[in-house]
Amino acid sequence: MSITLISALIALVVYLLALLWLGAQSLGGQTGSADSYFLADRRLRAGVLFFTLIATNFSAFFFLGFAGAGYRIGIAYYPMMALGTGLAALSFGSLGCRVRSLSAKHGLITPSELIGHLLPAEGLRLLVLSVMVLFTLPYLALQPLGAGYLLESLTGGAVPFGVGAALLTVVIVIYVVGGGMRAVARTDVLQGVLMFLLMLMAFVAVANGVGGIEKANLTLLQQLPDLFSGAGLGGFFTPRVMASYLLLWPLCLPMFPQMLMRFFAAGDDRSLKQSMVLYPVVAGVLFICPVLIGMWGHLAFPDLVGRASDQVMPLMLGRYSPEWLTGIVMVGALAAFMSTLDSQLLALSSMLTRDLYKRYWRPQASLAEQVRVGRLAVIALAVAGLVIALRPPEAILSLATHAFSGLAVLFPMLVGAVYGLRWTVAGAMVSVLGGEAVLLGLALGGIPESFQMGYLPLIPALVVACIVLGVDQLVAYWRRA
Template sequence: MSDTTLQLGIIGGYLVLSLLIGLLAYRLTDRTAEDYYLASRTFGTVVLLFTTFATLLSAFTFFGGPNVAYGSGPEWILVMGLMDGVLFAVLWYVVGYKQWLLGREHGYVTLGEMLGDRFGSPALRGLVAAISLFWLFPYVMLQQVGAGTALEALTGGDISYAVGAGLVTVFIIAYVVLSGMRGIAWTDTLQGAFMLVMVWAATLWALTEFGGISAATAGMAESNPEFLSLGGVPYSPQWMLSQAIGIAFGVAMFPQVNQRFFVARSKKVLKRTFSLWPILVVLLFVPAFMLGAWARGLPIDVPENGNVLPIVLSEYAPAWFAALVIAGAMAAMMSSSDSMLLSGSSYFTRDLYRPFVNPNASDSWEDTLGRIGVAVFAIAAFVASLYTPGTIMTIGSTAFGGFAQLALPVIVALYWKRVTRTGMFVGLLGSQVFYLASVFLPFVPDTYGGWLASVVGMLLGLVLTVSVSAVTAAAPSEETDLYFDLHAD
């Protein structure tokens, strides 16, 4: 049996297993929008922890993060493994618990729905959905880019980029359309555990081939001695804090993560989950990113915009083991893509279609439309990935920063009664316009005194939201007490 046949057999078997889990979940899923999007808010600790874990830790974990560590050193672990593990856990409590209470009491499915109700504004609801879908699209595309490049590198070009990305897209559409949130959570639990095991297996295998930790570190130090010191380029304090803040706050506003704040079965489940989160994050990021840094001391050739992990595996691991690790990477990509597609569909159906096209749509029609939306969104992202693949790091960091602009106005609204509809509009639009300009207009700076534009934009959004709210009055349709008249457990 050829190496390519063996590799494709392993990866194909994994894809089929995910589809079978989706079919099982389909048999247990009600034909209602709430069950399709939120599994009727029934998740326990293990499923909620691993579905959030697998949803977040995408192609970036297996490819983008190790690439950064390979190019700039292992300090990236401090940004992702420690800072964001802790920062996001705090945000899970600050934002997630309040959202969980509101969702339980009022039946909210999306962030836009929750904000639109509070401020009596379908336009605000639509704006939040439009912003979210705009930034979600390139991140879905990122997963397909990762799948295509991984399979192409693993098979030495026998499977082309387009075929690899298309294959994964078809399987994701199949099981997401069938199973909804319940099936996604079940496959995420499998995928999260699998990718955690495989990244450790890959690291331990590689260290054995490198001659152990000491030899691997010595090779890295000989090649790039600056990797052993703190604070080198690009790891200035401002850069590291900007990355950590932008990513953590952006994660809290990612639709696929934000919706998981609604699905816990109880307050106890929610608290257990965010308490365990930092531990799980560190367990994944440390070996993945150190493997990228250690690879700098190896005699390998990583092309520009190439991914270091598949190249290391092709040089130092047998074909069957490399295929298992790439299957773990595929698990990471699929577990992000499936949730993004489902969340993107819910934002479209509930926040755009219902308010502006068909307010009287039945629940069963919304359920059907949501499934159609998953397929359309996935196919569009796949087509875009063929023409504008970009680099995983650029697409990922851009999307995180875009979502981060939503965070501070939302947090202020959750905890300050005085926020007005006008303040929310100005804060959200002002920060988005500023950030978009920094990303797409070459004459607009993307750093300010070492701080990235994503963090500067967040502060701008906060200042605009608070200051405009302070000088404007609430509209008659606003429900200023909605977020405060709650019955906590």
């Protein structure tokens, strides 16, 4: 048995036991109410709130995808992601405080309840619920899928894919069912710290292995100067693609239900604002690490093609870091998977419980009954995600790749409503449906690619959504006049 495997198994066991212990510690603070289970009594303060926001958002793409993009594109990927994340923090700060205030004042727990309060209409509530579930559930299924493959690779096949995916899912279900948002937030602190420290350790180890940052970059500059260009290898970042990415993150990230519910759970505006200040600073420091590791991958593995480049992080660790460190760092990637999955499970379970079960099936359901149903929903969603992960249909994978754009279409309608714009129900619904129809048409080929005019598909979808809302306001103004 190799040192890498031994260190990985020890780190994995310690990590999973720590998650279960933190989950057990969260049992005592619950009051039995829906607020307590789904939102931790709306008392998350700055430190915990920051970690739960960042751990929820940083999936394993931070470990594996960023390095792969650094390999395929170059240093240009870093400012796009760092600046986009900074803009997302501004979006969180401005939107989050208003959402927190509204949700606390009116006892709102889910995004659908928020939009139902702002624009009372059953059809619109159900539309928002459907869009969020449609694009979040496939993304949820990708987490056990990726975690299972990573664990299988990490242990050299000693833990098969299916067993690994099931094991990690069971651990998450235990602490989410038991402790709700309080357990998720506490485990997010551990997982966030692990992600940060292990990424920094990986960076230092690989940087030393390639002879230092300056030497590696100078060598690459001579061999592949386009890695350091503003457009990246192959001219990936055209000005229009850059603009698309800079709009994508601040518009899509707040629309994930698990992110919106962090705003609901914040203890006060000050905690939210402090978290938003830390968010881009930490992201700006950390994002450069996997991107540079990916770029340096050309020095050791010059022939990686396409998605094979997403394996450049474990390949570089295997080549340049001590054997014991490779396994431990990959546990950090598992933490990224799990911190995203637990938040998605809790968010979707709250929506199924409050927006479907309580609203349409059992309006008289007590707070304790809602918590019981929420726990059952966590289990059901986890099983569904695991089943999908074991045999993922092509349609599910396609939906997951469009999740960010699909959710971003909600942004103009929802944010306008939060800031006091009174869309008509018809205008709000047509805005969302029109934007989603554009995304669907572009994905299926029904709308020619030229319609994008060089932008990502999100941009024409947003243009259509905003035009509909603009016309809606003009018509309403003319009617009032």
